[in-house]
Amino acid sequence: MNRNNIAFWSGAVVFLAAVLVMTRTIGNEYPFFAGYVILQFVVLSVAWSILGGYAGYVNFGTNAFFGVGVYTAVLLVEEFGAPLGVQIAVAALVGSLLGLGVGLLTMRMRGIFFSIATIALAIIIETSVTNWRFVGGAAGIQLQRPAVMPPFDSYVKMLFFVQALLVVIAVATTRAIQNSRIGRGLQALRDDELAAECTGVPTLRLKLLACAISGALISAGGAPAAMYLQYADPSSAFNLNYSISVLAMSLIGGTAHWVGPVLGAILLGVTQQLLAVTISSEVNVLVLGIMLVVFVVAAPKGIIGLLRRWSPLRAKDRS
């Protein structure tokens, strides 16, 4: 283990410990209720950036993967009464298979065509779920939370901790990809797919891998939402706002480094939560749009791009 790894994993442990202490000391549930959404967006954005950032394949179907995560959980609860851990694990598996399927179907699609195909996918899956009576159909379905597990005293606090754990898993995975030859291969295929292929990069295999990992993490991040809301319906689980928010968070943060989507998700997530309590939740989308425009014009490489310009944090220092 080198120094960067030690620093990263100590950071992760400190983060999880802090989260655990918070759940033990803060009595009010609201901070956890709001914080859960922010952590969820960190997971989604980091996962999205594997395919959208490193590989340059802009996925507009985040909502498809998210919704599939939610409904996998719903199905497992309804059919088997499966515990939360199983819900998340199976959602990750289903998400990775879906990612693989998307990758295979869109093998020769690039740029905007890939993005359109992912939107189409989201619509197809949403329509299917809407017509599936067992999981509630268009009307949605109510879910009963099971008893909370110790050491937590409320289910929302537990979900907050679980989502924090998913943040660590998602970030660690993305960081590992970024620092490995897979990351370099994805970067090469983003720059020039043909040149990458002729330089020995198995572009198709790497693309499929990126689709599968990104899909697995997005679905895993979505799975606890079923228990969080105690309710699921197709139009909110497959809401296109997830895609747009995640895209904006990743781009505003910057996709050159895993820190980018984390910063973007925290910045936008916190802003959204503050706006939701102070003005209205509808203003969210407006602010999101304005921030995206401002960043695209003023800082096309996102917060990461700004940091690199101002500090000696160079592309070489990948940690």
Next chain:
Amino acid sequence: MTPSIASEGSLLRIDALTKSFGGFVALDNISVEVRKGERFGLIGPNGSGKTTLVNCISGVLRPNKGVVLFRDEDITPLPPNQRARRGIARSFQIPRPFKSMTVMENLMVALDFAAGHNVLEPASHRRGTAMSILTRMGLASKADEATATLTQVELRKMELARAMATGPKLLVSDEAMAGLSTSEVDEVLDLLMSLAGEDIAIIMIEHIMQAVMRFSDRVMCLDAGKIIAIGSPTEVMANLRVQEAYLGT
């Protein structure tokens, strides 16, 4: 020519290769052999099928008919990345660097994926290998520069360096000298000559005749998808059909 019988030291063998785009036949029943370590010049007027042939060798295009054998192995169905790992490298007519990376990182892609290095080998070893290739190409001082800052001749050299980093047995150079000044042409030509010395065969596509004449052991001339002449550079240049194809009648 007896392409069906593998001669001693054959590296690449193309047998009855045909490639058409719709009704247009870009390559028509091409059979040719390149030997180990050979310097092979490929000439022909624009649109004669040179780049299509390169694309069939590197795997970017699949031929409609015929086979490509490399080191006695049929590689016709293989994608470019597997051919690269087996030892076929190429440069592009218009340089295609990985734009978001430094020169060094461009080479690291090749070392990571094509050169058959052990995954557990420390990155510092590979950096050393990359650096020694860059030094040979005269690009050592540019190792940590972004590719956007390179001049045209440096980009050409970077492409050759990246191709060399894959550890090739066959290097296909597709007009690596196009658009360069006379002194730069000599520079790149000297580089190619020195690379060919060591068990690496080079197929050089070029319009600059002095370069082809100086470089090649053998020259092949394509016209309208057919081989119209193959042999020593002087023989091919003396061929009437070649002169016709180039100068018109």
